[in-house]
Amino acid sequence: MKKAAVIGYPIAQSLSPVIHNHWFEQNGIEGNYEAIEVVPEELGMAVERLKTEGYSGFNVTVPHKTDIIKYLDKVAPLARQMGAVNTVKIAEDGTLSGFNTDGIGLVKHLKDIVPEYPKDKPALIIGAGGAARAAALGLVNENLPMVMITNRTRGKAEAIAGDVGRGRMTVVDWKTRAQAVAAAGLIVNTTVLGMAGQPALELSLDHAASDTVVYDIVYKPLETELLKDAGERGLKTVDGLGMLVHQGAAAFKIWFGVEVGFDADLRKTLEAKIT
Numbered sequence: 378m379k380k381a382a383v384i385g386y387p388i389a390q391s392l393s394p395v396i397h398n399h400w401f402e403q404n405g406i407e408g409n410y411e412a413i414e415v416v417p418e419e420l421g422m423a424v425e426r427l428k429t430e431g432y433s434g435f436n437v438t439v440p441h442k443t444d445i446i447k448y449l450d451k452v453a454p455l456a457r458q459m460g461a462v463n464t465v466k467i468a469e470d471g472t473l474s475g476f477n478t479d480g481i482g483l484v485k486h487l488k489d490i491v492p493e494y495p496k497d498k499p500a501l502i503i504g505a506g507g508a509a510r511a512a513a514l515g516l517v518n519e520n521l522p523m524v525m526i527t528n529r530t531r532g533k534a535e536a537i538a539g540d541v542g543r544g545r546m547t548v549v550d551w552k553t554r555a556q557a558v559a560a561a562g563l564i565v566n567t568t569v570l571g572m573a574g575q576p577a578l579e580l581s582l583d584h585a586a587s588d589t590v591v592y593d594i595v596y597k598p599l600e601t602e603l604l605k606d607a608g609e610r611g612l613k614t615v616d617g618l619g620m621l622v623h624q625g626a627a628a629f630k631i632w633f634g635v636e637v638g639f640d641a642d643l644r645k646t647l648e649a650k651i652t
């Protein structure tokens with residue numbers, strides 16, 4: 378029996394068990410993936426328990442993505458660069474290795490849905506939290522002319538550009554984001570704005586070019602106000618569900634060596650859970 382889990386706090390809303398258990402079943406693997414609530418004070422104890430109870434590995438979500446690093450024996454370069462780990466592999470001898478599959482998930486999904494997205498124009502990342510850092514790391518490797526980033530708190534955007542930009546990122550002031558929209562071939566919202574219970578993202582698409590792709594990493598609701606607005610203007614849109622699934626697929630590969638993907642059945646199951 379293969380075992381994996383996601384640890385976080387809160388965790389009840391996590392869709393990861395649905396995703397990974399779908400893949401177990403699909404591949405005829407006898408396995409179980411569960412969501413485990415772990416409060417910050419008990420992170421060390423939880424890691425010990427997962428190690429001794431035969432888990433192949435686990436995902437790590439808010440608020441543990443950075444704190445987990447001190448319990449790990451090895452951290453992959455990409456995760457080290459992000460300062461955050463979302464996937465831990467437990468080797469047979471108990472060695473713990475940390476990875477970050479968030480950025481890979483974002484770009485993989487983008488290429489699946491709109492392989493022809495404009496590559497001759499800069500991309501624009503909105504926000505400067507952990508998800509923005511993942512998006513930046515994914516996008517700076519895509520050979521775009523530039524990756525722009527804008528955030529309400531400018532300093533956080535500067536930190537990301539400095540840490541992972543490799544000279545290919547530029548910070549745009551939050552007040553002038555409308556101009557960046559006009560220049561961008563790809564716009565990625567990495568903030569929580571637009572998520573159920575949060576205010577909408579205030580981003581005018583009035584000056585967006587007709588071939589601009591708008592990507593929202595929010596997946597609850599699937600169609601955020603931003604994507605609805607983009608769709609009504611005839612722009613191509615990408616919702617946040619794929620990023621979630623692809624970061625999971627990369628974790629599944631790390632733990633079990635099996636290549637999995639985002640099939641129509643899985644999308645249907647997840648959509649039913651969200652709405």
Ligand code: ATR
Nearest residue numbers: 504505506507508509528529530533567568569570
């Ligand atoms: P995560 O790590 O999950 O990406 P986070 O670190 O909480 O989340 O980051 C949330 C992002 O949403 C930040 O970029 C934040 O902007 P600040 O850095 O200025 O806080 C952005 N955000 C949250 N509420 C916002 C609002 N009302 N207006 C503009 N940006 C907002």
